[in-house]
Amino acid sequence: MxxxxxxxxxxxxxxxNSMMDMMTIILVxxxxxxxxxDVSIAASDDLxxxxxxxxxxxxxxxxxxxxxxxxVVDGVPVVNLTLEPDEDNPGVEMPVVPDDEKRGQSITKLYxxxxxxxxxxxxxxxxxxxxxxxxxxxxxLQVDRSMxxxxxxxxxxxxGQAQFGEFKFVVYKAE
Amino acid sequence: xxxxxxxxxxxxxxxxxxxxxxxxLIPFLLMAAEFVSLxxxxxxxPAIGPPQPASEPDPNEEPPLQLSLALMxxxxxxxxxxxxxxxxxxxxxxxxxEAPPTIPCNSGAACTSVDDYDWSEMTRLLAxxxxxxxxxxxxxVVPGTKIRYEVIVAAMDAAREDRxxxxxDGKSRVLFPFVVIAxxxx
Numbered sequence: 001m002x003x004x005x006x007x008x009x010x011x012x013x014x015x016x017n018s019m020m021d022m023m024t025i026i027l028v029x030x031x032x033x034x035x036x037x038d039v040s041i042a043a044s045d046d047l048x049x050x051x052x053x054x055x056x057x058x059x060x061x062x063x064x065x066x067x068x069x070x071x072v073v074d075g076v077p078v079v080n081l082t083l084e085p086d087e088d089n090p091g092v093e094m095p096v097v098p099d100d101e102k103r104g105q106s107i108t109k110l111y112x113x114x115x116x117x118x119x120x121x122x123x124x125x126x127x128x129x130x131x132x133x134x135x136x137x138x139x140x141l142q143v144d145r146s147m148x149x150x151x152x153x154x155x156x157x158x159x160g161q162a163q164f165g166e167f168k169f170v171v172y173k174a175e
Numbered sequence: 176x177x178x179x180x181x182x183x184x185x186x187x188x189x190x191x192x193x194x195x196x197x198x199x200l201i202p203f204l205l206m207a208a209e210f211v212s213l214x215x216x217x218x219x220x221p222a223i224g225p226p227q228p229a230s231e232p233d234p235n236e237e238p239p240l241q242l243s244l245a246l247m248x249x250x251x252x253x254x255x256x257x258x259x260x261x262x263x264x265x266x267x268x269x270x271x272x273e274a275p276p277t278i279p280c281n282s283g284a285a286c287t288s289v290d291d292y293d294w295s296e297m298t299r300l301l302a303x304x305x306x307x308x309x310x311x312x313x314x315x316v317v318p319g320t321k322i323r324y325e326v327i328v329a330a331m332d333a334a335r336e337d338r339x340x341x342x343x344d345g346k347s348r349v350l351f352p353f354v355v356i357a358x359x360x361x
Contacts, residue, residue, distance in 0.1 A: 013187060020190055023197040030204035039213055050325040053332045054214040086321070094321070140215070145325035149318040152327075153358040160220045167356075168215040171328055 050145040052171035061138035114162035139164040246318040250276030294333040314351035
């Protein structure tokens with residue numbers, strides 16, 4: 001009967017050099033894409049921003065998002081949009097603000113929410129001695145690229161009524 | 176003299192602490208990483224205020240340029256600069272008919288997508304207007320109700336700077352960077 005070979009007991013170290021190489025490359029890549037931008041977007045199928053050659057960096061302000069389904073202010077959904085068939089193009093549907101959400105051109109719930117935001121911003125400005133926090137009526141608009149101007153006009157009109165007159169349209173920077 | 180002998184066996188470098196550091200750094204950097212870069216386009220509401228007292232127009236003074244871009248589904252119409260664009264007089268439009276676009280779509284009738292609009296031609300015409308009114312920087316964009324948002328952004332891009340004609344410093348020529356979006360009644 002053959003005798004089984006005895007196994008050697010070897011104290012082998014795990015070679016982590018190659019893993020270190022990989023980590024170093026990842027580290028450099030991540031450092032390159034490091035950013036301290038104030039504005040973040042939650043990309044989704046409903047919100048595809050347009051691409052533009054604009055170069056101005058975004059700054060912190062009230063965040064108004066218009067996706068294909070709803071209007072969101074600072075992360076809180078305010079109004080749901082409905083789809084209506086386009087009279088000129090049969091078979092095509094366009095998002096619209098439902099009539100019962102509007103008073104004239106103004107979107108009621110959005111107006112109330114924005115007035116609240118303006119009020120809070122003004123109170124904070126009063127407490128702070130720093131001019132930087134003064135209420136300037138800035139609003140960041142993240143709008144889906146296929147949104148018809150009809151909806152955008154009502155949103156802009158409502159924001160204007162609520163004392164937000166300085167619009168900043170957020171876009172993807174073209175490379 | 177006694178010579179101390181060095182041990183010939185090489186100790187492997189202990190990389191474990193470096194590994195620990197890198198492993199902590201990676202999740203942190205992943206959180207702060209930005210894979211798409213964002214920019215903003217400034218725009219203001221049309222100013223609302225008391226009507227300006229009407230002053231006697233100075234016959235010698237050049238009337239100010241009130242440049243508007245009407246975005247329609249058939250193309251773009253440049254309003255307020257007929258003197259530059261049509262030195263021999265603007266084409267007449269029959270009463271009750273919609274004025275034709277100054278810059279029609281590439282495909283002819285109605286523009287199918289944002290690239291179907293002739294943005295380079297619009298930039299060329301705006302550069303021509305800028306030659307005559309070098310101090311003017313405002314433009315009013317008047318989109319139709321069904322015009323998509325990306326078309327408005329593309330129009331603002333085309334009106335902002337002339338990227339084909341770069342100055343001596345390598346920067347694009349600035350045309351009309353201050354945009355006001357007005358709600359059209361079209």
